[in-house]
Amino acid sequence: MRFNESNQEFFLGPIQACQVGYSLDPEIRVRSASGGMVSSILIHLLESGQVEGALCVRLRVGPKGLKAAPYIATDREEVLSAAGSIYLEVNPLSNREMIKNFPGRLAMVGLPCHLEMLERISQDDDDLRQKIVLTLGLFCGHNSRRELIETVLARRGVDLEEVAAFRFRRGLWRGRSWLHYTDGKAENFPFQAFSRYQNLHFFTLRRCLRCADHCAETADLSVGDLWAQRFKGKDIKHSALLMRGERGVEVAQEMVSAGKLHLEPCTPGEVFQAQKRALTCHKSLYARSKLAPYFGFRVPPAAKTPTPWNHWLATFILLVNAKWSYSPRFKKLIFKLPKPLLQAYLLVFKGLTHI
Ligand SMILES: Cc1cc2nc3c(=O)[nH]c(=O)nc-3n(C[C@H](O)[C@H](O)[C@H](O)COP(=O)(O)OP(=O)(O)OC[C@H]3O[C@@H](n4cnc5c(N)ncnc54)[C@H](O)[C@@H]3O)c2cc1C
Ligand code: SF4
Incomplete structure (x- = not known):
């Protein structure tokens, strides 16, 4: 952006x-x-x-x-x-x-x-x-x-x-x-x-x-x-x-x-x-409001703002991770992710919000 x-x-x-x-x-x-x-x-x-x-x-x-x-x-x-x-x-x-x-x-x-x-x-x-x-x-x-x-x-x-x-x-x-x-x-x-x-x-x-x-x-x-x-x-x-x-x-x-x-x-x-990364991600409220219902989160409708493809994808990842950590069954797996994998995941996420 x-x-x-x-x-x-x-x-x-x-x-x-x-x-x-x-x-x-x-x-x-x-x-x-x-x-x-x-x-x-x-x-x-x-x-x-x-x-x-x-x-x-x-x-x-x-x-x-x-x-x-x-x-x-x-x-x-x-x-x-x-x-x-x-x-x-x-x-x-x-x-x-x-x-x-x-x-x-x-x-x-x-x-x-x-x-x-x-x-x-x-x-x-x-x-x-x-x-x-x-x-x-x-x-x-x-x-x-x-x-x-x-x-x-x-x-x-x-x-x-x-x-x-x-x-x-x-x-x-x-x-x-x-x-x-x-x-x-x-x-x-x-x-x-x-x-x-x-x-x-x-x-x-x-x-x-x-x-x-x-x-x-x-x-x-x-x-x-x-x-x-x-x-x-x-x-x-x-x-x-x-x-x-x-x-x-x-x-x-x-x-x-x-x-x-x-x-x-x-x-x-x-x-x-x-x-830039955290700020543009934070401002992608429109994308969150559209995608959140698929994850069972309630986000009220938000005004439409320009949202390039990479922010849709970053928002999707953000919601996957939020949902994952709310799951009593699967949240423990988060801490089992090997550090290099976690680091690579973070790099991809950061890259998406940096474009
Ligand atoms: C949850 C959280 C998220 C943050 N995200 C970002 C970010 O994305 N980008 C960024 O640049 N900075 C972020 N910050 C702010 C950053 O970490 C520093 O607090 C800020 O730069 C001020 O630094 P300082 O040395 O001047 O503050 P200090 O002199 O250390 O003073 C900090 C003051 O903030 C108060 N405080 C601390 N935590 C909280 C809290 N949770 N709620 C209310 N008051 C609190 C303390 O009581 C203290 O008086 C975040 C801070 C928090 C708590
Ligand atoms: S709702 Fe969350 S993101 Fe917004 S200011 Fe409060 S702690 Fe930060």
Whole structure:
């Protein structure tokens, strides 16, 4: 699919300004999923008194395994305790009482569907609308059922009862997953151990099949990875920052002036290229709505959009894999696929979405 001015808004949503960069605070970068941009912005908003709390989500390891829950951070350390990407179902808006009872203004981080939910519920809830004064959206290809990460960890022989903390991804480029044990030891393994299944849409959430918002189009500021060749060898991971309104532009400028963020020019076309595979796949909602009934999934009718043959085929593969991983009888076979075969399958899938 080709990107041009006429389809820019369809793919990326409304944009006032577009830049690429990272947090200038090394500690924030080390503890974050990518360039630490999101945590840096939250800390700046808190420390400059523009909000009193940051509504985010935190991952904990408890007696029942991995658990992600909404959380209101009120200082730097609390923001950093929630840093990182969580590939599990979690809704920052699920604890409405906690939000309602919080005495002050909030900034909120969320996936595109969370921010869309915020828009919807705040139409009838004036208090919520006034409480959340700035939204930060994460780019999102899709999310996965808990079963995927728990199976990946179990197959590596990890006993979650011995784990104190887990991070899905840290570090440069593709990153590594980290396990911190209760006895103080730590180990890491390539994020790919999880992402090679995730990228093939095994164990994808049903609601992701119905979603076409990749870049958090309703956020004030949207952040995502910039998988561009020019950043591949760099020792700092760069993120794209899409500023959607005046407020977002102001915050970014303030932070650059205060020496908290490094930002440099980048075009919307570069963001499209960097996200092309996941983004064009995500936007193929029309194809999903047409093919989903053959797999027993419900996807409401979607407006017709140009869908070349390769996206029909990629959508077919995506639905096969989603369906396969919902089958109690056959899902175990997914983990029996030899790694080279899985890798070849992924290459074919990626190739189809890259044309
Ligand atoms: C399910 C999922 C899918 C993603 N898909 C893509 C993609 O296709 N392309 C891409 O470029 N980027 C994707 N990202 C975003 C990317 O992984 C980084 O989160 C983003 O670039 C911000 O990096 P950072 O270092 O600035 O964030 P950090 O400074 O680490 O801050 C991340 C913030 O996000 C919050 N958060 C983490 N996970 C969730 C969640 N599940 N729901 C709500 N809030 C959460 C945390 O509480 C934290 O405050 C995805 C993230 C998730 C969670
Ligand atoms: S793909 Fe859409 S529905 Fe799924 S987690 Fe991402 S934003 Fe939410």
